[in-house]
Amino acid sequence: MVSASTMSEKTLLLARDSCNNRVSIQRRLGLLNGVTLIIGAIVGTGVFVSPKGVLKETGSLGMALMVWTITGFLSMMGAICYTELGTTFPMSGCDFTYMRMCFGELPAFLYLWVYIVIIGPVGNAIAALTFANYVLQPFFATCSIPPSAIRLIAALILCKYLI
Numbered sequence: 001m002v003s004a005s006t007m008s009e010k011t012l013l014l015a016r017d018s019c020n021n022r023v024s025i026q027r028r029l030g031l032l033n034g035v036t037l038i039i040g041a042i043v044g045t046g047v048f049v050s051p052k053g054v055l056k057e058t059g060s061l062g063m064a065l066m067v068w069t070i071t072g073f074l075s076m077m078g079a080i081c082y083t084e085l086g087t088t089f090p091m092s093g094c095d096f097t098y099m100r101m102c103f104g105e106l107p108a109f110l111y112l113w114v115y116i117v118i119i120g121p122v123g124n125a126i127a128a129l130t131f132a133n134y135v136l137q138p139f140f141a142t143c144s145i146p147p148s149a150i151r152l153i154a155a156l157i158l159c160k161y162l163i
Contacts (some may be wrong), residue, residue, distance in 0.1 A: 038082070042075045045130040124161065128154035 029037075051064075058064045085098045093100075095115070100108035132153035136145045 038079050042079060045127045048134060049130055124158060125154070128157040128161070131157060 054067050055061070055064045058067055089097055089101050091097050096108050096112045099111050129150060132150045133145065135153060136149055140146075
C-alpha cells in the first residue's frame, strides 16, 4: 500500500531544469498517448454525426469516400503543423505557448481566455449532447427522443466529467 505522502509526492512531481535552474513539470507523454490525443482532437464526435450528412449531400458512396479522404488529408496536414510547432517550441502550454511565441502576450492571453470561457465549454456540451443522443436512440427507435432526456443524460455526463 502506498502512503498518502508518497502519493502526493508523485502527484506533485517536478523536475529541475539544469540549464537555468527553474522548476517545470516533467514530460510523461509517450508515443501512444500523443497519438491518441491527436486522433481524439482531430476526429472528435463529428465522426458519429457527419457520415449521414456527407452521404446525403454528395449523393453517392464514392463521392462521400472522396470527401472523407480529402478531409482526412487536410486533418493530417494540421497534425503535421502541430508536430512542427511542438518541435519548434518544446515547452508545455500547447496553443497558448504557440500563440505567445508567434504573436505576443496579448493575443495569447485573449485566445486562452476565449478558449476557457467559450470554446472549451461549448465543445464539451456538444460532445455530451451528441453522446446522449446516440445512447438514447436504441431506447426510442420508433419515436422521437424527448429533449429533456437528452439534456438530462448530457448534464449527468458533464457533471461526471467535471468532478
